[in-house]
Amino acid sequence: MTVTTPRARASRARPLGRMLAVRVLGMLAILLVLSFIVFSMMYLAPGDLVKTLLGNRPASPEAVAAIREQYHLDDPFLVQYFTWLGGVLTGDLGESIRLQVPVADAIASRLPVTLALCAVAFVLALAVSIPLGVASAVHAGRPVDRVGSALGIVGLSAPTFAVGLLLLYVFAYYVPIFPVYGAGDGGLDTLYHLVLPGITLALGLGAIVLKLTRTALLRELDADYVTSARARGIDDRVVHRLALRNALIPIVTGASLVLTFLVGGTVLAETTFALPGIGLLLQDSVLFKDIAVVQALTLLIAVAIAVIALLADLAYLLLDPRVRAKGVPA
Incomplete structure (x- = not known):
């Protein structure tokens, strides 16, 4: 009968721990790349968010400018992405523009x-x-x-x-x-x-x-x-x-x-x-x-x-x- 010592069990557990660490790091890298790709696709998608929000209601240029400023729509693409990413890293998923509630609640x-x-x-x-x-x-x-x-x-x-x-x-x-x-x-x-x-x-x-x-x-x-x-x-x-x-x-x-x-x-x-x-x-x-x-x-x-x-x-x-x-x- 083969006796497994604690040292042998520990040596077998180390490769498993490394495997899990590599998988987790790989998953985080994939999530980062995926978030950038999806953000880019949504940013480049046709349509104007301001017009979608206002619908058929008439709006003054000042109101349109206020909406764009509120949601940072005039910021450069990378600024918008890193602003969103920084919020996610601190636990803030942002606010749903359509529902007007925090994304986490939605x-x-x-x-x-x-x-x-x-x-x-x-x-x-x-x-x-x-x-x-x-x-x-x-x-x-x-x-x-x-x-x-x-x-x-x-x-x-x-x-x-x-x-x-x-x-x-x-x-x-x-x-x-x-x-x-x-x-x-x-x-x-x-x-x-x-x-x-x-x-x-x-x-x-x-x-x-x-x-x-x-x-x-x-x-x-x-x-x-x-x-x-x-x-x-x-x-x-x-x-x-x-x-x-x-x-x-x-x-x-x-x-x-x-x-x-x-x-x-x-x-x-x-x-x-x-x-x-x-x-x-x-x-x-x-x-x-x-x-x-x-x-x-x-x-x-x-x-x-x-x-x-x-x-x-x-x-x-x-x-x-x-x-x-x-x-x-x-």
């Missing part, structure tokens, strides 16, 4: 709906796709496999907004089981309103996880150790559990990475179902050229994607004992 009021929608969609996707992917791999070529493959093709090819409109027509209009729009009044009512949007997002996400599960399990079932186990007369259910445990590495890491699919799909789903989440807030802010809100939401989404990728690496580290023994992911 996001905080919309974030719970988006998080709830993502949670519903992710749970639905995993609850259906992983068992169906396992059944498709175990019964390859049989009707259950053909059904799973058909659902996977539909989920991968069907646009999110088209699926949402179809579900609205069938289950909110033709058979009025679910509400047409809105997020409800909280609690179970909100969950009830999120069923159709959750299914809309889960279809595409679940199709990817289904394909990953089926492919990973088929590869394990064709491995030599499975053939050897069957030759020794081990029960098929035991063999399937062993193969599924080894297939969990690509399934878990893949599922965590495709979770980022929800980021883009949320915008379309919230627009289709009129959900007051950050996706709809991002869309309205881009149209209005509300730069502070767009910047904050873009960084929030980028941080979420980076954290998901980091958690996927950690999941790989925890699930694969060979990688864990080295202390760094492959």
